[in-house]
Amino acid sequence: MPARLPPASPGMRIGLYGGSFDPAHPGHRHVSLVALRRLGLDRVWWMVTPGNPLKDRDRLAPAAARVAAASRVAAHPRIVVTGFESEIGARYTRQSLRYLVSRLPGVHFVWIMGADSLASFHRWQGFREIAALMPIAVIDRPGFTLSAPGGHAAQALARRRVSEQDARNLANRPAPAWTFLHGPRSTLSSTAIRRKDEEATQLLKKTPDHINLA
Template identity: 55%
Template sequence: MPLCLPGQRIGVMGGSFNPPHDGHRIAAEAAMKRLNLDQVWWLITPGNPLKSNGGLSSLDSRMKLVQVFARGPRMKITGFERELGTRYTAGTLSFLKRRYPAVRFVWVMGADNLASFHRWQHWREIAATMPIAVVDRPGWRHAGLASPAAQALKRYRLPESEAASLAEKKPPAWMLLTIRLSGLSSTALRIAAPRPARKAD
């Protein structure tokens, strides 16, 4: 677990990061600045319950790759979910709130995740655990805002002008952050990656 102190504002950005890319870096740095955070935790998950994990690289190798993008002393890389024994965000965030009750956490996720948020286990519990910053992603803004979860939580959406105080808000509280967009995606990078040459028989 990264070191944190009571009263600090910490953004938790979870994902498989398979592989990490510049879009992740842009999102993390924008969240740090716009939300006035002390730290951003890159939480590398053992696997995504909603995706096939057949082509998933090892947790240790993904954590090493993230080091290229999580730049600066306030960017922290952690894979503590492996020791926690859960792949579900609801359990992870509940653990963080119990362990660090005086820390002001914000869950940071992409607009693509908002589009499928209603499929996450205990998604309403997640929204009630800590404020959520939804970072814009190319092609996902409208789908995210039109999603069942966004509609159900519509009355709790805050304007971007209050971004600097989101960590202080009592959940449910969320907002969509407009940032400089990157068209990169982990899926596209995996598809484009050269495959190792097969040995001749």
């Protein structure tokens, strides 16, 4: 059976924002709003992955729980959360994007990633295929403004970089094409949030029951 996908029609411009969203946070929403505005998109789909091959999956919350939590954080009519990757059994981003391009050939997709992801993009399986499947928009992140564009993947695709001033037409450009969007940056990260929660949990475990923390 085909995977259940959010509504889409030919000609739509849809940004794809993938990740574990463990947990989803306002920083994800910030990136999506920037992409909607700067790229002239109709929708942004949050693709909640079953797991990240480059990260430890042992402590990853169930996909259904992450989808539900992400939907509450998104809270925007043009941001849609989907867990279709679990339905198709995708392990790598290129599999998911290949599926969408095949399933919805009339839709103009743009892959959205943070500058921190661009810095490690060359480690993704088939990163060149991803770049060939659809244009890519890179959103600036603290600490990666200068280093990410100088990374291996960015250098490999340097000739395909599109001026930031032309970003609004990125969705209609033939791939490979990518742009780097500067502007206000969010310092939030799922990793930092998880670490803070874990530290709080450990503190509670070490605190005697008779002590009132209020």
